Amino acid sequence: MAGSLGFLLGTILALARLSKSPILNSVSWSFFWFFRSVPLLVQVLIWYNLGYLYPRLGFGIPFTDTYLVGFDTITLISQFAAAVLGLSLHQAAYSAEIIRGGILSVDQGQLEASAALGLPRHVRVLQIILPQAARSILPNAFNEIIGLLKGTSIVSVIALGELFYVAQVIYNRNQQVIPLLLVAVIWYIILTTVLSIGQFYVERHFARGAERVLPPTPLQAARRWISVQWARLDEPGTPTSAGLDAKSESFRL
Amino acid sequence: MSTTTEAATRGLVEIRGVSKSYSGHEVLHDVNLTVQPGEVVAILGPSGSGKSTLLRTINHLESVDAGWVTVDGQLIGYEQRGERLFELKEKEILTRRTQVGVVFQNFNLFPHLTAAENIAKAPVALKRVNKADGRELALGLLAKVGLSDKADAYPRQLSGGQQQRVAIARALALTPKVLLFDEPTSALDPELVGEVLDVIRDLAKLGTTLIIVTHETGFAREVADRIVFIDGGHVLEVGTPVQVFESPTQ
Numbered sequence: 117m118a119g120s121l122g123f124l125l126g127t128i129l130a131l132a133r134l135s136k137s138p139i140l141n142s143v144s145w146s147f148f149w150f151f152r153s154v155p156l157l158v159q160v161l162i163w164y165n166l167g168y169l170y171p172r173l174g175f176g177i178p179f180t181d182t183y184l185v186g187f188d189t190i191t192l193i194s195q196f197a198a199a200v201l202g203l204s205l206h207q208a209a210y211s212a213e214i215i216r217g218g219i220l221s222v223d224q225g226q227l228e229a230s231a232a233l234g235l236p237r238h239v240r241v242l243q244i245i246l247p248q249a250a251r252s253i254l255p256n257a258f259n260e261i262i263g264l265l266k267g268t269s270i271v272s273v274i275a276l277g278e279l280f281y282v283a284q285v286i287y288n289r290n291q292q293v294i295p296l297l298l299v300a301v302i303w304y305i306i307l308t309t310v311l312s313i314g315q316f317y318v319e320r321h322f323a324r325g326a327e328r329v330l331p332p333t334p335l336q337a338a339r340r341w342i343s344v345q346w347a348r349l350d351e352p353g354t355p356t357s358a359g360l361d362a363k364s365e366s367f368r369l
Numbered sequence: 370m371s372t373t374t375e376a377a378t379r380g381l382v383e384i385r386g387v388s389k390s391y392s393g394h395e396v397l398h399d400v401n402l403t404v405q406p407g408e409v410v411a412i413l414g415p416s417g418s419g420k421s422t423l424l425r426t427i428n429h430l431e432s433v434d435a436g437w438v439t440v441d442g443q444l445i446g447y448e449q450r451g452e453r454l455f456e457l458k459e460k461e462i463l464t465r466r467t468q469v470g471v472v473f474q475n476f477n478l479f480p481h482l483t484a485a486e487n488i489a490k491a492p493v494a495l496k497r498v499n500k501a502d503g504r505e506l507a508l509g510l511l512a513k514v515g516l517s518d519k520a521d522a523y524p525r526q527l528s529g530g531q532q533q534r535v536a537i538a539r540a541l542a543l544t545p546k547v548l549l550f551d552e553p554t555s556a557l558d559p560e561l562v563g564e565v566l567d568v569i570r571d572l573a574k575l576g577t578t579l580i581i582v583t584h585e586t587g588f589a590r591e592v593a594d595r596i597v598f599i600d601g602g603h604v605l606e607v608g609t610p611v612q613v614f615e616s617p618t619q
């Protein structure tokens with residue numbers, strides 16, 4: 117959740133930094149400068165403890181204690197909200213750079229062609245530039261999301277029930293430190309693997325047009341391998357071309 | 370601004386006193402040129418002489434320092450208030466630009482879209498047609514440039530010549546009054562040049578105004594009604610191919 121919020125905000129920030137407007141530019145630059153400078157841990161703690169500094173937040177008449185609309189900060193910024201807020205803002209600052217890098221990697225000729233065709237700005241950004249930028253954004257983006265997943269262990273300092281925190285609570289109770297840490301590790305690995313598999317398919321989707329032939333999905337690769345083996349069994353000794361074309365079709369490093 | 374009457378005009382381009390400098394270096398110097406509706410004009414000149422810059426001022430991909438350009442009497446990037454010209458809002462510029470199609474040297478097709486999607490993108494995005502009609506339109510234009518079987522191919526799966534033909538079809542999709550070509554065959558292998566020139570030749574017969582920057586002098590001589598020769602940002606010669614090639618003044 118912090119991941120998607122962070123990336124959404126990051127995209128807006130990146131676009132703002134690349135836009136012609138000097139106001140948008142400096143706002144996004146300051147945001148980015150601030151949240152990249154403050155350590156995540158400090159940020160999460162500040163958000164969480166804001167309630168002690170300013171017990172009430174709201175709109176009121178300045179210099180009086182009258183609130184028109186007011187909330188207790190503690191109820192407004194719960195543990196969960198502090199975690200989401202801290203992680204999102206932190207993530208936004210980082211993803212903004214990744215997205216900006218991706219946008220810069222798109223050929224200038226694409227913007228020229230879009231302009232010459234009179235494409236409105238939102239079409240240019242959402243349908244021409246970002247889909248092409250996605251190809252170089254995605255590997256880094258997934259790195260960040262996985263980093264964020266593990267980064268959630270940081271919010272255990274504000275006693276939010278994430279995986280690592282729960283593991284800590286349990287081993288403090290039963291002293292089984294290593295086994296419980298192992299359990300936590302296995303869970304992190306499972307979650308990361310699920311994300312990595314997602315990454316493969318998402319990247320494959322955005323590779324359309326960039327490669328003459330898309331890389332086979334694991335399922336397709338397995339089918340191909342089986343059919344090659346079958347062919348071998350049928351006619352031992354005769355070379356088959358079925359296994360060869362997989363290499364010649366697309367360029368790999 | 371234009372002296373020509375509205376009814377007679379479709380694709381009249383007037384370039385008056387256009388000058389342009391990049392950081393003190395003058396790239397275009399007081400260029401004047403009128404291209405009649407349906408006329409085919411070829412712009413020749415050495416590399417760096419300002420041909421691309423001139424072409425790009427026509428649809429305001431490049432702003433001008435002095436002078437103005439109109440298509441059928443309408444300024445593309447500016448509006449006139451009193452004696453002064455003001456740059457238009459982006460939205461307005463985009464609308465006016467659709468009257469002028471551009472074909473680039475490097476094709477600049479959208480690599481993540483198929484040939485048909487490339488062509489339908491602008492008419493659909495500008496809400497001129499719905500998605501289904503956009504596809505129909507694309508298929509019709511692909512047939513025109515001889516690529517009916519390539520509708521669902523991605524640009525990278527096409528040869529350079531085929532990509533450039535898709536790019537021409539894409540420029541035609543908005544039914545522009547004027548088509549600009551910036552060295553449309555310069556990025557192509559010699560054996561692919563012919564197929565692209567054939568398509569341009571067909572367009573020349575159909576009566577769209579064409580302005581073509583090219584190094585193919587033979588082709589320019591054959592299809593162009595008039596040749597413009599530029600050097601160092603100055604228009605040196607304007608005339609029919611016979612005038613320019615057989616009795617050059619320079």
Ligand SMILES: Nc1ncnc2c1ncn2[C@@H]1O[C@H](COP(=O)(O)OP(=O)(O)O)[C@@H](O)[C@H]1O
Nearest residue numbers: 391392396414415416417418419420421422423
């Ligand atoms: N954006 C730019 N900034 C600075 N100089 C430029 C720029 N674009 C073009 N020029 C210069 O303007 C001159 C004309 O360029 P161009 O119109 O592309 O020439 P041509 O198309 O005839 O080869 C060249 O000397 C080129 O270096």
Ligand SMILES: [Mg+2]
Nearest residue numbers: 420421422552
């Ligand atoms: Mg040029």
